[in-house]
Amino acid sequence: MRSENYWQRRNRKGISRRRLIQAAGLAGAAMVLGAGPIACGGDDDDAGSNGTGSNGAGNNSTPRSEADGSPKRGGTLIVRRPSATTFADPHRSSSGYDPTVNHLYAAPLLSMQGGQLGPSLIEEWEQVDETTVNLKLRSGLVFTDGTPVTAEAVKYSLERQADPAIGAPRRAVLKGVNVEATEELLATLKFDQPNATFLESLAMNAPGGVGALISPTAHQQMGDDRFNESPVSVGPFKIEKLALDGESVFVANPDWPITAPNGDKLPYLDRVIIKVIPETAVAVAELQSGGIDVDYVFLSENVPQIEAQDDLAVNLNKGAITQRIGIHLSKPPTDSVAFRKALAYAFDREEFAAVFTQGLGGPGRGPLTELTWAYDPSAPTYSYDEKKAREHLAQAGLADGTKLNINTYTSGVYPRIGEMIQAQLRKFGIDLTVDNLEVPVIVEKYRRNGEYWLGLEGGGAPQGDPYQYLESNFGTSNQPGGTPMPEIDALLEKALRTFDNEERKKIYGEIIQLDYDQVYKIWLIEAPTLAGHRKNVHGLEWLRSGSAMDLSAAWKS
């Protein structure tokens, strides 16, 4: 049993007036400033934890609720999300929270089970050779407009997402992929180059993948914009009412053929209601009063309040979020490896984890966590060492008063993390300016223009194959200011051509070793993703993006 910490004692009686007032103040400030994204909690994100580069399975969650028991049928599940769904069109969604919604009515082609690919709309798949994959669809699948699900639909969906006019977030993975409808239910993928990790992209809808299938007939009749208002796909639920910024209602699809592992017909629930509630404090109040059943964007600081209430529980997905400091690698003084090593030794990660995850997470160790099969517990990590930090600072030849700047998000825990980074660096004579910015400003100023030395980043840790995650963290295309990363790019290229998982793991290990040696990033915190829920809600699973949930097997007792 976990010992009671300060936060629990403080919040045991439920939400306090002081906390409410604090929340109100923060809410007001957020409204004035315009809140940005989050990862380990924030209250209003459109993109912050969209799983850029995250992979893997979603069933690594640690339910802190009571044992599930036998599933029951029926009932309505009311689920909170903090921001409006960006696109209902499952090819164009761009928020990390969208898959919770779009997986209801658009099941991806494949699934992720325990870190491994599993069947979904695709019943069987075969890697014919290094550049050819066969995908065999289940028979009897029907889109909600009544048209059958065929290999032509697979071809249509993948080709549509490859079209730059659509703006599918993962379009890049479809470069050099040719799709043929070989038979009615058999699609063949031919790659220009070997691609050992492509199939993982089919186990997730946008923004983390390209796995969503749409009805070609419906799309051709409606066009892009009307299709977005009323998308036609196939999944465990059907759309009854779609209000991207309000309450959307989904009803069980009686024709859904996929069953639970125990053979039960899915879904168990009659209806799912997705309700947009922007303010975290209001969502917590709704959860406490029974207005909602699940909040899958939950802050760790609210966990004690939930655990203090008998009918509420928290579903914890450990290590699902990494919070790290990105570095401009070609801009003095952060172009100096010695200086970057000084920074890596300068942070007391235990303190960060204690303050910002309330003991539910841990110190950042590196890019990978136990959620991926590629994780290596013997990989080297940095921890706080004042002496070494000072030695490396001296080696870098930097005097007291070195000025740096860092950008972070406007919402969630990020501004406070920024302040702690600032405080810890002050001990070493580094004068850090912290700018809290909205997502588009961060993308423009930090990523594109390279105007910052440091950037506080957060997002889903890889759950499954970490290729995309490592690429988005270390590849040339995503470096602040466009710093070239030829060694990393070559290793990533090699990984794509390596079909043996163990061999690929070694390549990923080389990338992680390079990150350690060169300090490309400073890994600060491993935070969990959290879902607060009523105890009578069971069967909640995290999707591989880490910030979205699969509700297809959820049920209420």
Place this chain on the structure above:
Amino acid sequence: MTSYVIRRILQMPVVALLVTFSLFVVMHALPGDPIYAMIGESESTLDEETIDRLREDLGLNDPIVVQYFNWMGDVLRGDLGRSFRDRADISQQIIDRIPTTLQLAVLSLAVAVCIGVPAGTIAAVKRNSLIDVGVTLFAMFGIAVPNFWFSMLLIWLFVITLDWLPASGFVGIWEDPVAAMKHMAMPVTALGLTLSGSIMRYTRSSVLEVLNQDYIRTARAKGLAETSVIVRHALRNSLLPVVTIIGLQLGNLLAGSVIIETMFAIPGLGRMAITAIRGRDYPSLQGVVLLFTMVVLIVNLITDMSYALLDPRVRYSYGATS
């Protein structure tokens, strides 16, 4: 009078043009590309070709002035365009959300008037008494308290402590009046209270001024009941400035709705504006601001006209001016 009204109506498009152009320039001056807001951090996975194509499709490569006049041209044809964020039809989105914000605004105004006018009148009648002090303090509280903070207090009391009301959501009053009132109770109180403070203060000072008039003394000398003196003679004649204030409060009401709708998860025009600002969704924000501008202008015109209807002296002065 007629020429005055025509002149005011002709001024409206000019004001709307100035407001929307200023907003357009300010929005474009803000850092943060709408394309990056639209695609979020998936930018890191999007290739330049896709980003360039999206920018071209949205017309963002054109100079600002060209973009503005393209937008204005579409507006004149009755088309507010499509949202950058989700490509939804903005006109339709606004039409869908008007009843929501209207319900919030009308009920809030009703609460504000129902609290403000009687309380202000009582404070004036009981001048310098404890009641007057209490009402004045209440008015100051209403004016000073930020409505998001007051909203949180209401949630703590009525949702967490008493478990009487839902903390979020919206139900149309014609769909289910009881559920609608439950959902509206806290937002309307929070928004209405802040407005009631101003109304209360203006009512008090206006009634006080009227109570010192000769005709009030005459009414009392005639032996009329005090209630009749206050309600029929004092209050009626003191309402003119109060009507003006209620009209002018509309701007505050719409501004307040932005906060309140976000707080209580009400999918109205205020929340649409907030979402548009965060997402650098220029067309959606322009659409909402254009609507708000026109509503404020029209209500101000109606207020001025009602002034003339309520007070013949004003009507005559309009006539003299024209």
